[in-house]
Amino acid sequence: MKIDKIDVAIIGAGFAGLSAGIHAAQAGVKAVVFESEDKLNGDCCAGGLPDFGLARMGFSADSDFVVNKVNRIELVLSNSVVALDLKHISGLIIDKTMLTVRLASLCEKADVPVLLGSKVTGYNHESGLITVEDELGENNFQADVIIDASGCDTKMARDAGLVKRLDKKDVCLCAQYLIKQPSIDKNIMKMWCSQELAPAGYIWSFPTGKGQSRVGMGVCDHKTNPKKIIEDFIADEFPDAELLKYVGATIPLAPPMENIVFDKVMLVGDRANQVFALTGAGNMLAYDCGAIAGKVAGRYLNDKLPNLLQYEKECKKRFYRKLLNSYNIKEKIRLGGNDAVEDLYRKVRPLFLLHRLFPRWVERSAWKHARYS
Numbered sequence: 001m002k003i004d005k006i007d008v009a010i011i012g013a014g015f016a017g018l019s020a021g022i023h024a025a026q027a028g029v030k031a032v033v034f035e036s037e038d039k040l041n042g043d044c045c046a047g048g049l050p051d052f053g054l055a056r057m058g059f060s061a062d063s064d065f066v067v068n069k070v071n072r073i074e075l076v077l078s079n080s081v082v083a084l085d086l087k088h089i090s091g092l093i094i095d096k097t098m099l100t101v102r103l104a105s106l107c108e109k110a111d112v113p114v115l116l117g118s119k120v121t122g123y124n125h126e127s128g129l130i131t132v133e134d135e136l137g138e139n140n141f142q143a144d145v146i147i148d149a150s151g152c153d154t155k156m157a158r159d160a161g162l163v164k165r166l167d168k169k170d171v172c173l174c175a176q177y178l179i180k181q182p183s184i185d186k187n188i189m190k191m192w193c194s195q196e197l198a199p200a201g202y203i204w205s206f207p208t209g210k211g212q213s214r215v216g217m218g219v220c221d222h223k224t225n226p227k228k229i230i231e232d233f234i235a236d237e238f239p240d241a242e243l244l245k246y247v248g249a250t251i252p253l254a255p256p257m258e259n260i261v262f263d264k265v266m267l268v269g270d271r272a273n274q275v276f277a278l279t280g281a282g283n284m285l286a287y288d289c290g291a292i293a294g295k296v297a298g299r300y301l302n303d304k305l306p307n308l309l310q311y312e313k314e315c316k317k318r319f320y321r322k323l324l325n326s327y328n329i330k331e332k333i334r335l336g337g338n339d340a341v342e343d344l345y346r347k348v349r350p351l352f353l354l355h356r357l358f359p360r361w362v363e364r365s366a367w368k369h370a371r372y373s
């Protein structure tokens with residue numbers, strides 16, 4: 001049997017996999033992205049992205065896939081509403097499917113094919129053998145490097161014995177509707193943090209403009225059915241809303257992994273728990289970690305590195321502590337409920353007060369902190 005050779009096999013055409021493809025090509029190596037779905041899709045996301053994130057991807061905040069910019073954030077706590085009016089920065093809401101398609105076309109331009117309808121069914125981390133199923137049947141490839149960017153708690157790395165299944169309490173079940181209600185204020189991004197509403201999680205409304213908003217929730221309490229709760233919530237909070245589209249998915253709200261390199265395999269993005277567990281934000285981390293993985297693959301294949309461990313080292317240096325802090329706060333809230341949310345708010349309250357006096361300084365400092373590099 002003939003086995004085709006590939007320099008870098010990338011599993012998954014999300015932000016992590018596509019970023020890895022773009023950066024591997026820039027580093028001068030041949031990569032292929034395998035995507036199990038027949039279409040590129042970013043619908044399963046609220047679409048929040050910081051402007052510095054877009055800049056790092058090489059796009060401006062005025063790109064056509066930026067569908068809205070919000071300048072007020074409201075947090076609904078159990079007994080109060082806290083508002084933050086942004087004066088010098090905006091929260092961006094994107095059409096993630098459009099941006100995913102854009103990243104895929106950057107891959108194609110760099111000679112990195114993105115093969116849709118190609119599902120990886122397994123791999124061997126020592127030999128680099130990888131099996132892919134498409135409409136024509138099963139194919140085996142021999143890869144020098146495998147980048148597994150296949151999303152939350154997927155089974156290939158588990159089947160290969162590299163990682164264990166995530167603990168249930170660390171998997172967030174999400175349900176989100178795109179709704180239409182003309183009275184929705186397009187400038188306000190709102191989060192309901194009451195733990196009676198969303199146990200070990202929160203409800204969000206990210207307006208996309210034109211009277212529409214993505215209203216969703218994530219819960220880590222597996223006794224709760226998030227779809228039912230979000231439907232009831234929308235009926236109460238947005239009584240005239242038309243439900244346009246439903247999506248359901250999971251996010252890993254787990255501690256950062258100690259090991260993300262196993263011989264020829266690097267785990268990236270949601271597959272490596274590279275998500276801020278307190279908020280569930282993972283878009284930018286997926287892109288940034290994909291970039292590191294792609295560059296490291298290039299340097300390794302060009303004999304500038306003895307192995308792939310540089311990827312793990314760099315991620316640890318840049319993200320590990322922040323991811324762990326975020327996870328610890330999420331755990332406090334999961335165990336402590338509303339009291340823990342109020343306690344957290346008490347700790348950050350001075351910043352809200354300071355913001356009234358020095359908005360530019362506070363916003364710049366917060367953004368600098370969020371940039372994590």
Ligand SMILES: Cc1cc2nc3c(=O)[nH]c(=O)nc-3n(C[C@H](O)[C@H](O)[C@H](O)COP(=O)(O)OP(=O)(O)OC[C@H]3O[C@@H](n4cnc5c(N)ncnc54)[C@H](O)[C@@H]3O)c2cc1C
Nearest residue numbers: 012014015016036045046047048120151269270282283286
């Ligand atoms: C409802 C919801 C709302 C969210 N909102 C936000 C937000 O507003 N801001 C933010 O920063 N983050 C948000 N996130 C988190 C963010 O979407 C993820 O962290 C991010 O998409 C992770 O990117 P990824 O490339 O690692 O994984 P994914 O985006 O999950 O991509 C993985 C890809 O791999 C493919 N795949 C899976 N198995 C295989 C296989 N066997 N073979 C080939 N391909 C395979 C999948 O089809 C998929 O295309 C949200 C998540 C959810 C669920």
